[in-house]
Amino acid sequence: MARPYHGIMPISSGILENPKSDRIRHVAELASRHARRKIGRFLVEGPQAVREAVRFMPGSVHDLYVSAALFDKRDSAASVIAYAADRAGIYVHACTGAVMERISPDCQGIAAVMDCDAVDLKTTAAIDRAIAASAPGTSSDGTSAPDASPDGASSQTRKAGRPVPLIAACWQVRDPGNAGTIIRAADAAGCAGVLLVDDCVDVTNPKVVRATAGSLFHLPVARLDVDGFFGWAANRGVHVTAADVYGTARRRPIPLPDMLEGRGDAPAEALARPHVILFGNEARGLEEGTVDRCDDVVTIPIYGQAESLNVATSAAVLLYAFALRARR
Amino acid sequence: MARPYHGIMPISSGILENPKSDRIRHVAELASRHARRKIGRFLVEGPQAVREAVRFMPGSVHDLYVSAALFDKRDSAASVIAYAADRAGIYVHACTGAVMERISPDCQGIAAVMDCDAVDLKTTAAIDRAIAASAPGTSSDGTSAPDASPDGASSQTRKAGRPVPLIAACWQVRDPGNAGTIIRAADAAGCAGVLLVDDCVDVTNPKVVRATAGSLFHLPVARLDVDGFFGWAANRGVHVTAADVYGTARRRPIPLPDMLEGRGDAPAEALARPHVILFGNEARGLEEGTVDRCDDVVTIPIYGQAESLNVATSAAVLLYAFALRARR
Known part of the structure; x- marks a missing residue:
């Protein structure tokens, strides 16, 4: 667990720094129902929810966004979840604080984007x-x-x-x-x-x-x-x-x-x-x-x-x- | 119940119209803990809470503020409560919508000012x-x-x-x-x-x-x-x-x-x-x-x-x- 994250994450571009990038804007837009319906994805915020999503439905989680500062603390909850997500093949992005704030002011440094279909079931x-x-x-x-x-x-x-x-x-x-x-x-x-x-x-x-x-x-x-x-x-x-x-x-x-x-x-x-x-x-x-x-x-x-x-x-x-x- | 309220209410000055009056400002300030502590009174908002306060603790309710528009509708919940308060000797003030909005945006046309001591008991x-x-x-x-x-x-x-x-x-x-x-x-x-x-x-x-x-x-x-x-x-x-x-x-x-x-x-x-x-x-x-x-x-x-x-x-x-x- 002491390895630097740059080496093991399937992330090539380093830390996401631009809160105005298209990618981050699209993630932030998932707060609106309209965007969720159009794209078919939704946002999971905060360590508890993201941890359970990664644990119980890893196949439906597309991307995980984590504060680089928290990620660097090896034993932080966010870091432990990010490593688990990485092992499950989820794409993990380390982000600046400004980017995390743009994604969601309520996410406490970690958020994930998931398929709506995984939790909003149309059949019993x-x-x-x-x-x-x-x-x-x-x-x-x-x-x-x-x-x-x-x-x-x-x-x-x-x-x-x-x-x-x-x-x-x-x-x-x-x-x-x-x-x-x-x-x-x-x-x-x-x-x-x-x-x-x-x-x-x-x-x-x-x-x-x-x-x-x-x-x-x-x-x-x-x-x-x-x-x-x-x-x-x-x-x-x-x-x-x-x-x-x-x-x-x-x-x-x-x-x-x-x-x-x-x-x-x-x-x-x-x-x-x-x-x-x-x-x-x-x-x-x-x-x-x-x-x-x-x-x-x-x-x-x-x-x-x-x-x-x-x-x-x-x-x-x-x-x-x-x-x-x-x-x- | 068809009598005009001006005749039966112990209110002489007609409808309270000035949201910037000292009285209304003091009532609105009860949203802050500091003001409640200083004055020893608090605000009860909305028909359900005000009704129960008037029913169970009439002796601790000082003033009742009600939207004149609701009060004029004889069978509105607010009007029924205001009449009950009046019968219990509580001072009832009919107010304009602007005044009620200033008292509290959440009060649904009726609010009361009560003694803190009635609900915040210091003994068992x-x-x-x-x-x-x-x-x-x-x-x-x-x-x-x-x-x-x-x-x-x-x-x-x-x-x-x-x-x-x-x-x-x-x-x-x-x-x-x-x-x-x-x-x-x-x-x-x-x-x-x-x-x-x-x-x-x-x-x-x-x-x-x-x-x-x-x-x-x-x-x-x-x-x-x-x-x-x-x-x-x-x-x-x-x-x-x-x-x-x-x-x-x-x-x-x-x-x-x-x-x-x-x-x-x-x-x-x-x-x-x-x-x-x-x-x-x-x-x-x-x-x-x-x-x-x-x-x-x-x-x-x-x-x-x-x-x-x-x-x-x-x-x-x-x-x-x-x-x-x-x-x-």
């Missing part, structure tokens, strides 16, 4: 594989044994001690901080993936990426429209629970404690089948018609005087409540 | 009363019966079905959004109060007030130094659990599921006595010496690849896990 295939991997009679690498399918019938007989797959879904969640925090909480709670239903915030938005604290690279995050979402759940035997305070005339809200203990109106199969929890828009919650299409509605009891919890806090509380219950 | 008396109120042999108005004291011995015999009091505590939590979100989650989870230990963010900071979504006016929030905190817990028989990923050599972290089920190293009295959960600084967590002074350490299991949860999310998950457990 990766989530379906994760569900299948936890089905009974499945080998440890996640491939289904011939007699096991990820549908409801087989998962009814899921092995004792193996938690049922849990998935988080957001409907029209627009705030980047909320979406990122939900993805991070879903990751921590061991969810098989996150579904973004019907026009949620763009997950390649820098604020979303930052709020996920690396979790965006840990679990599949896929986009679906409303019909696609309910069709997906029906086809795969996934139980759909709406997280909603009010419910509807057809779907009365079931308090979380009843849901966890299988009391009252709580359906026993919610705890036995793969389970998706659908969270609504931060201001408007879920639409009645959407709630009616869910299998049931769960509500977090408010024991004090608070009117409600915000959607990210609700998601963390509910996902962990179900994750802990599945492992009890 | 209000929390102690709430703990005492839930002790056995207590009348419903919260006064202790002569044979009941809020100490550990008596609360060991707490009545079945009555949840043990839960308190949230923050050590050096500096981010206003985190502190506000923790206060809101503590309120929702039915906590008896929140303790801010050793130089946390000022709760009268506008960002904290906003993030609490009114909860700042629902439950007592008191400041203590570290010795004061541990002394308070010891004197009142309150069990102290640190929320910490690592623990120390003396205090190994107990996974949340073990804590909830009383398994492994989990002390049974944690679930039987009044219980405070201590959360650490957002970047550095808790100091070893502080963890060692706690009775035990709880850690949230991470089932996925996430490195951690942020402090506000952790607080919501833990407070709700204990609140649900206490009511199971």
Whole structure:
């Protein structure tokens, strides 16, 4: 690790010094959604996020930009990540402070450019594989044994001690901080993936990426429209629970404690089948018609005087409540 | 409700029109901590927070400023709140849009000026009363019966079905959004109060007030130094659990599921006595010496690849896990 970086990096032109160069301008432009859509790439900022991107999705990282000053400190976080990226075949560019500042004032000396397609999935295939991997009679690498399918019938007989797959879904969640925090909480709670239903915030938005604290690279995050979402759940035997305070005339809200203990109106199969929890828009919650299409509605009891919890806090509380219950 | 407001408001000078007047300048200055400290008052912004302040602490609200345009709409949220404030004897000022904008660009047409002392408590008396109120042999108005004291011995015999009091505590939590979100989650989870230990963010900071979504006016929030905190817990028989990923050599972290089920190293009295959960600084967590002074350490299991949860999310998950457990 004491070698000078000039010798080992696939970088011939030395340190990038011109913050006004076309290359750096194009990287900085990835802050705008328009540029991300046009180019199909996005920016990952800061040591934690870049480290996880390099670790979990090295094949989708194109370029890594690192402050030359940090890179020279062999044991700095940025330097360790840059060496790992180099070993993974990622093109590493040492840059002046002015160039890093131009790339992003928030990047703490390290940033990476990645393919949007790696994190903004258009199909649920990766989530379906994760569900299948936890089905009974499945080998440890996640491939289904011939007699096991990820549908409801087989998962009814899921092995004792193996938690049922849990998935988080957001409907029209627009705030980047909320979406990122939900993805991070879903990751921590061991969810098989996150579904973004019907026009949620763009997950390649820098604020979303930052709020996920690396979790965006840990679990599949896929986009679906409303019909696609309910069709997906029906086809795969996934139980759909709406997280909603009010419910509807057809779907009365079931308090979380009843849901966890299988009391009252709580359906026993919610705890036995793969389970998706659908969270609504931060201001408007879920639409009645959407709630009616869910299998049931769960509500977090408010024991004090608070009117409600915000959607990210609700998601963390509910996902962990179900994750802990599945492992009890 | 169809009367013109000029007749019923204790306001003689009509609509406040001058955004540069001394009065309005002084109100706007409450955005700075220096001014809040000097004057001892702070600003409450937006319909939700102002409504809760008027409802729960009318005696501590000095002045209410409302957009004349909103006030004229009899059924607007702002108008309903302004009438309630007027009935509570609060001085209500109708203002032009320019004046409201000068008071705060974030206030959505309504703001109030309140005493800092009402929400930034220097003693734990209000929390102690709430703990005492839930002790056995207590009348419903919260006064202790002569044979009941809020100490550990008596609360060991707490009545079945009555949840043990839960308190949230923050050590050096500096981010206003985190502190506000923790206060809101503590309120929702039915906590008896929140303790801010050793130089946390000022709760009268506008960002904290906003993030609490009114909860700042629902439950007592008191400041203590570290010795004061541990002394308070010891004197009142309150069990102290640190929320910490690592623990120390003396205090190994107990996974949340073990804590909830009383398994492994989990002390049974944690679930039987009044219980405070201590959360650490957002970047550095808790100091070893502080963890060692706690009775035990709880850690949230991470089932996925996430490195951690942020402090506000952790607080919501833990407070709700204990609140649900206490009511199971």
